[in-house]
Amino acid sequence: MSQQIPTSQKVAIVASSGARVQIKDHPVKSPEQLAPGECLLKMHCTGVCHTDLHAAMGDWPVKPMTPLIGGHEGVGTVVAIGKNTERSPIKIGDRVGVKWIADSCRDCEQCRKGHEQNCENIKISGYTVDGTFSQYLVSYVHSVTPIPEGIESEAAASILCAGVTVYRALKYSETSPGDWVVLPGAGGGLGHLAVQYARYMGLRVIAIDGGEEKRELCKALGAEQWIDFTQCKDIVAEVKRLTDGRGAHAAVVTTASSSGYTQAIDYLRDNGHLMAVGLPAKATLDASIFFTVFKSITIHGSYVGNRQDAVEAINIAASGAVKCHYKMRKLSEIDQVYDDLAKGKIAGRVVLSME
Ligand code: 8ID
Ligand code: ZN
Numbered sequence: 001m002s003q004q005i006p007t008s009q010k011v012a013i014v015a016s017s018g019a020r021v022q023i024k025d026h027p028v029k030s031p032e033q034l035a036p037g038e039c040l041l042k043m044h045c046t047g048v049c050h051t052d053l054h055a056a057m058g059d060w061p062v063k064p065m066t067p068l069i070g071g072h073e074g075v076g077t078v079v080a081i082g083k084n085t086e087r088s089p090i091k092i093g094d095r096v097g098v099k100w101i102a103d104s105c106r107d108c109e110q111c112r113k114g115h116e117q118n119c120e121n122i123k124i125s126g127y128t129v130d131g132t133f134s135q136y137l138v139s140y141v142h143s144v145t146p147i148p149e150g151i152e153s154e155a156a157a158s159i160l161c162a163g164v165t166v167y168r169a170l171k172y173s174e175t176s177p178g179d180w181v182v183l184p185g186a187g188g189g190l191g192h193l194a195v196q197y198a199r200y201m202g203l204r205v206i207a208i209d210g211g212e213e214k215r216e217l218c219k220a221l222g223a224e225q226w227i228d229f230t231q232c233k234d235i236v237a238e239v240k241r242l243t244d245g246r247g248a249h250a251a252v253v254t255t256a257s258s259s260g261y262t263q264a265i266d267y268l269r270d271n272g273h274l275m276a277v278g279l280p281a282k283a284t285l286d287a288s289i290f291f292t293v294f295k296s297i298t299i300h301g302s303y304v305g306n307r308q309d310a311v312e313a314i315n316i317a318a319s320g321a322v323k324c325h326y327k328m329r330k331l332s333e334i335d336q337v338y339d340d341l342a343k344g345k346i347a348g349r350v351v352l353s354m355e
Contacts, residue, residue, distance in 0.1 A: 189349040
């Protein structure tokens, strides 16, 4: 096996925060160098998340490592497993997914409570450890997500971040079938999957985003109502009008714009849930405390998902109920993809092949 593993590979790397991403040669860790619990993956493909752009810019209050190999929603085949790895749930030849949480310790308080995303010793793909914008990647046998048969790697990739994240946000939104959910950012990577998971859960969807391409996508995926944020003068009034004056039961905000959040407090009905997902770099949540209390609103920061959320999200996708809408590009085209993402030009997702 090891003879087939090259010593060098192509990666997309950002030298310092804000620098342009470049394709470079980079060493591949040999199977002998793998620590117990590590595995080496030959990557098939990777999605590009808006988070990767935040990481490349270094615009969040928590800084990524540099030089940075980004990427955190990839699929690959296991080509090696570290010596002395105990109780590995995966074996050589398996197809697995890499998500934002590259690895968690499974022993700290947060892990014991199932909150692996808040592990005190977390390793984050494409942020604190090398990510999926690479042809070969070291990952962790206890944290990778097995990919079931019946779903192509390209269709599975973005479920590992975008899918898991919105699936979990909806799961904890305390909604029931027939309830209304508003999805600001519905035409983007996370949002278009949120439309589908919401429909799968029996929710009625009001999609908010901008432009004809995103409207068509949201409607085709099952959004019952559409609001174009670039045209609509009063989004709060429009949501209320569409919900018989009562407001929506929940909002899953996947835009990185602060207005998406403020409006939600106003259009949610009593006991509504605001699921905060989009991550603007600097904005604060400017909500009326009076109405948050008076309307018994819950504001819930929802951060990716744990291993179980990933398994549930990928199984629903593999059943055919949720499909990532993606365009294929090459790893070598990532710079252009970042430009398009920054301009809001991508409906759904871009998935990269590893060339
Ligand atoms: O765990 C988490 N919470 C998590 C996980 C993954 C990603 C959070 N994120 C964050 C990303 O870092 C990013 O800030 O979620 C945000 C959305 O990621 P994405 O879906 O990958 O981005 P996108 O594909 O660019 O989609 C964003 C959409 O928002 C629309 C854009 O047109 C785009 O379709 N949009 C914007 I910009 N402003 C809007 C507005 N005011 C808006 N839609 C409605 N109203
Ligand atoms: Zn992501």
